[in-house]
Amino acid sequence: MNQHAPNMRPVIRQLDEATANRIAAGEVVERPASAVKELVENALDAGASRIEIAIEDGGKRLIRVSDDGCGMTPDDLPLALSRHATSKIDGSDLLAINSFGFRGEALPSLGAVGRLRITSRADGAEGAEITVTAGKIGPTRPAAANRGTVVELRDLFFATPARLKFMRSDRAETQAVADTVRKLAMAEPWVGFALTADGREIFRADAEQGELFGALQARLARVMGRDFIDNTIAMDAERDGLTLTGFAALPTYSRGAAVAQHLYVNGRPVRDKLLTGALRAGYMDVLASGRHPAAVLFLTCDPQLVDVNVHPAKAEVRFRDPSAARGLLVSALRHGLANAGHRASSTVGNATLAAFQPETPAAMAPRNYQMDYARPSAGAIRSSIAAQSPDTAPLPSFDAGFAETPSARFEEITPGPTDAPLGAARAQLHENYIVAQTQDGMVLIDQHAAHERLVYERLKTQAADKGIARQALLIPEIVELSEADAARILSIADELADLGLVIEPFGAGAIAVQEAPAMLDRLNAAALIRDILDDLADQGSSDRLRARIDAVLSSMACHGSVRSGRRMSAEEMNALLREMERTPRSGQCNHGRPTWVKLKLSDIERLFGRKD
Structure with missing residues (x-):
């Protein structure tokens, strides 16, 4: 028995307009951030060059959006509050949409669940305002207004109090509104945005100047x-x-x-x-x-x-x-x-510098560095020591050099190309880290991670040039599927064959795996096929087989690269640096970790108090 079926035949009723509007509003206005999104998009469609948003109590008590767009005439205001009334499209082609809004639902939906007031003035027209409360539209009245529109929404969801129970804290709702405004601001660098929450400005982005990439770059720097x-x-x-x-x-x-x-x-x-x-x-x-x-x-x-x-x-x-x-x-x-190429993020270098920072002294007295005092010459130091203790053994010369230790090896290296991006190798530390000198600082390279990426990229190139080696299965593996899944996986059979996996239809609702990539040992073909089908259903495509192959190539690269603990000559170290500069993605190893970090000379000097 269908438990949803009532004992008596239900009566079909026509819902009143207010109820229908509240139901429709639930699809458009989920939370205050949804209302802000709809109103800001309307302002953008109106050609605004500046948009100001003010909220109170996370937008639950007040949302006000002001713009300097084209505005509306007194005759437009009642129409703007009618459901499915819009100036964005004429209804002839629902795919020819060049605006944010086009459904004509935002303002009626907001008016159905809150107290809405719209004040607007268009060029050559008088200013006017109109109000709507819980779906009841008031008369249009004259109002003093600048060119543009101000939409004020108070007591959101007061007409649907059950919806208020699903609202989060004021702080969380304010954050959601801020995220919405930032997201819209990133796409419109030539429009100025300002967001105020409870009287405090929490976001501001003035209109940017210049061409697309320059303006977009400046806006993203401000937002991101x-x-x-x-x-x-x-x-x-x-x-x-x-x-x-x-x-x-x-x-x-x-x-x-x-x-x-x-x-x-x-x-x-x-x-x-x-x-x-x-x-x-x-x-x-x-x-x-x-x-x-x-x-x-x-x-x-x-x-x-x-x-x-x-x-x-x-x-x-x-x-x-x-x-x-x-x-x-x-x-x-x-x-x-x-x-x-070899680029790595600057934040890696910043984190390295932070690791070098000395601990903050307990007493915040000003620090006096050694270079702040007059320093006697080395000869004066020797004379002073000799005068105090005639029997003291002679001090070693300051230029006696360094003894090679297991953890650090320095050697005379012919000056290399310090003007190269990764500089010239100068030393090897702990048999794994190469120290290179650049024109404006130094670079520290993880030799194993760097060489692992180089070998990996070489293996991928070889696989792409020669194709993935395939091995025929002695007994084809039959994978039982639904007819729909079998058709879906067979639709990408050519792509799978390029990656070494050859499949063929095997009756209704089944496929036969005839060949598999030779490098994938002990392949569970049925599990792989089903994982690929999951990807196709969820994303419309799948990179799972490519990822499996790349994982094998990565493992091969790891075992075939320079190991930690191996001492390298100056020529080997410099050759590694030059190949890194030529190889794509060499700034990170196969596992996504950085292969090198750079420290600027000015930052190093600042660590030692040489610069303020």
Whole structure:
């Protein structure tokens, strides 16, 4: 028996407009941050050059969004509060969408669950205001107003008090609003934003000047921080009518969670599994386990190639050709990271400097360094000591040199190319760390990690040139699947064959694994096939087999690289540095860890008190 079926036939009723509006509002306005998003997007669609947002109690008591856009006339205001009334589209083509809003639901939804007041003035028209409370629209009244619009929303969800129980603390809601404003501000560098919470300004970004990359770089430095920009690669690629721009961080500038990933489609911030999966694939073999890339990327295309009318919140999109969008993102990221060569993030060097910092003295008295005093000459020191103790043995000469020890080896090295990016090798420490001198500082290299990446890249190149060696199975492995899964996995059979896995149909709902990559010993083909199918269902593509092959190549590289504890000659060390400068992704090892750190001479001098 169907437990949802009532004992009596239910009566079908037409819901009143107020109830219908409150139900619809639940899809559009989930929390105060959702309301702020809708109102700021409306301001952007109105051509605003400056947008000011003010909230109180996390947006639950007050949300006010003011802009200097085109404004509305008194006749426009009642229409703006009617559901499905919009100036963004005419309804003839739901794919020809060039604006943020187009559904005509935001303002009616806000008015259905709160107390809404709109004050606006358009060029050549009088200012006017209109109010709506719990869905009841008041009359339009004259009002003093500058060009633009001010939307004031008070007591959000007072008309649906049950919804207030699901709100988080004021602090959490304020943070969500701030994150929303920052995300929108990153996509609009020529628009100024200001956010005030409970009378205190918590975010401000003035309008930037200049061309796209310059303005975007300045805006991202303000929103994401200077460190992000200093450790990113500029992206600019195009394929099949799609354009990708933005900035992607170096692998060594990774994060512990996916909190610094911002993806936009035609300027709209989106959450899309296809794009986030492509972002992971682009960094597939350069990130340590559990680390996540940082990136701000903008995918632009003809509106006809993407459907943004998937959900009322407009945070999800569907591409007409998903593989083209994914392929562009993956290839652009891998190409950009390869062109970055040996670069490693500057934060690694900063962390190294922090490790060198002396402990703060208990007493905060000013420190006097040795160079602050007049220093006697070495001869004067010797004469003084001899005068005090005639029987003292002669002091050793200061230029007697260093004795070689097991932990550090210094030798006379012919001056190398200190003007090279990684400088010239000067010493080897603990038989694993190479010290190199550059024109403006020094570089410390992990010889095993660096050589491991070099060997790994060489093996990948050889595998790509000669193909993945395959081995025919003595007895083909039959994998039972549903007919839909069998069709799905067979649709990528050619791609799997390029990676050494050959599959063929074996009746309805089954496939036969005929050949497997020779380097994958003891392969559980059935488990691998099902994992690939999971990826296809979740992301529309799978890099699982490539990742397995790369893991084997990485292991081979690890065993075939220079081991820790091996002493290297000056020529070997310099040869390693030069090859690192030529090799893509050499700034991090196969496991995503940095292979070198750089310390500037000015920073080193500051450690010793030579500079303020």
